[in-house]
Amino acid sequence: MERVGADRRANPGEPRFPPSDDADMDLLNPRRNRLAQESSLYLRQHASNPVDWYPWGDEALEQARLQQKPIFLSVGYSACHWCHVMERESFENPVIAQYLNSHFINIKVDREERPDVDSIYMTALQMLTREGGGWPLSVWMTPDLKPFFAGTYFPPDSRYGPRRPPFLQVLRAILEAWNERREDLLRTANDITDSLREATARQFGDGPPLGPELLEHARHHLQRAYDAKHGGFGTPPKFPHALELQLLMRWHARTHDADAREMVRFTLQQMGRGGIFDQLNGGFARYSTDARWLVPHFEKMLYDNALLAATYAESVRAFGDPFDAQILRQTLDYVRREMTSPEGGFYSAQDADSNGEEGEFYVWTASEIDEILGPDLAPLAKSVWGVTASGNFEGRNILHRTASDADDAAKHGLELGRFREQMDQCKRLLRSVQAQRILPKQDQKILTAWNGLMIAAFAEGAMALDDPILLETAQRAADFVLRVLRNSEGRLARTTTLGMPAKLNGYLEDYAFLMHGLLALYHADFQPRWLQAVVELADLLVTHFADSTNGGFFFTADDHEQLLVRTKDVHDGSTPSGSAMAVTTLLKLAVLTSREDWYALAGETLTRYATLMHDSPSSSGQMLMALDFFLGPVREIVIVGDIRQVETRQTLRLLHQRFAPNDLLIFHDPNEAETPLALLPMLAERSMIDNRVTAYICENYTCQSPIVGFDAIRTAMTGP
Structure with a gap:
């Protein structure tokens, strides 16, 4: 993996966002702790705390075992407002810091770098408290990593009453219990650990059949949660729910359901007009604190903007609304200007706070x-x-x-x-x-998974808007990720930061999201190298993440660091489920490359999670989209033509600007390159007829007669 250069100027544009916290400039501060040399901005933001922080790793865990102290695990991320609040109030407080240093081994984790650790202990929090959780995540555990107490934000005083006690009071109570009632804590820790392992090994019972009824059930669930007055779903705080909107567009494409169309169009309009969308600079904030999308939580996350840009691109193609095209362009222009590194990779986040004030x-x-x-x-x-x-x-x-x-x-x-x-x-x-x-501060951490989502967004945007600049942005990012975040064996790293080498083993979502992005890019520019990379990543994903015993996919690879449990990522959260995205890309790739083993594996996984899709449709949007593709009809459309001819370019533009999520488009120019039959066997014996652009359309293993010329292809695609 290459080291990322740090001496090149950032992309021009205004306003410019600084890359780091003030602590990063204080290189001679003698109080700086072990976090000072970390690549994570979030960890470096805590480098001047008087708390004796450790990063997650062998040193901290060994010290906990040697000293037999409980571990205090604090998990957050750089754009997390309440993480900053707790740092100012507690972690910079010398009295609290001294107490932590004397009685605990203190570990700080960036959830974006280590989603494996975050996932385990967030689930533990939910089991311990029966509440939803959030960040900052605060967990106390035994030296062998078993959690026995957890919470989120704790204030320094009693301002919030008994439901949120002062942090120092919590620390003293935990230490007293550790010293006086340790057997009780160990019993709790063992019970929670057993529950975590049972949840990971959980086998869903016989579920409903894989049919359109599951999609219809999800559509009715979304209708019940829909806010007809303001758009979106549920009550404040309101999140964009991009995956649910994409699912509704697929349902509309399948059934022409007018209500599904209205839910999508009205929600996209209201979000684009609201304060959640930056009306000056473009780009979306994390969520709205009110029902009408007016007051956002001002942090801007790469993944939100990737998922929403892809959603607006699909809406442009499905409904042709110029307003959606405007929001799409402004969002992608914002990412190009403010969130793109000189080498082409995409940064992670911009903070909500400025001058110590949110927004x-x-x-x-x-x-x-x-x-x-x-x-x-x-x-x-x-x-x-x-x-x-x-x-x-x-x-x-x-x-x-x-x-x-x-x-x-x-x-x-x-x-x-x-x-x-x-x-x-x-x-x-x-x-x-x-x-x-x-x-606001900018987190210049570059994550493989989130870059995969944004590559897809730029590729989709390029097709919807017929914009070569957007396509070039996607290509540069893909080149960057494959060059910097992939090693000589083809394995992915999780992250890199300017001036530092790539680090941490890639997770399931890193492989699945990057495959998704490269597949979208292939459909946008038809360069076989992207498809070749997807095939190679798919082989690695199946080899290292598939559960050959119980089915599905693990979140970590088979050679990953051994943690308390090896989890499976099946629910959508702020990003799609890694398992669901793996199923989605494997299905599409299997059709393109005629790999029946991948198709069977993806189908088996869908069957295994049919109950989940039925019982929890709001957290199964990506899996339901995979099901929509699995149910078909799926059409393989092979276009053979000379790209120098106007008819060929018109044909590709026509197909790019249609919303047909279950169509797989392949293009080959016989004058440009050798036919990539090893990758795309369906190109065999496909050629131009009468030296004109020619379409070959196949569905359910049956192919139509070749269609010659743009006018005939347009009629076949859209009707007379």
């Missing part, structure tokens, strides 16, 4: 708008973005929309083009002032 970078007062934009533009901007003197967020304003460009242009008596010119001018002026504010 300060993003909000405006009415007087600021007046002063910056002046009397000609300020009234328009305040009307369009809902800016008032009293504000909508602690006396200031989160910019948002309540109407379309066309409606706002008509309201102000402007021609649509002129309206957009003036709004663009407003954005430029406000951004120039915003760039002078204290900027």
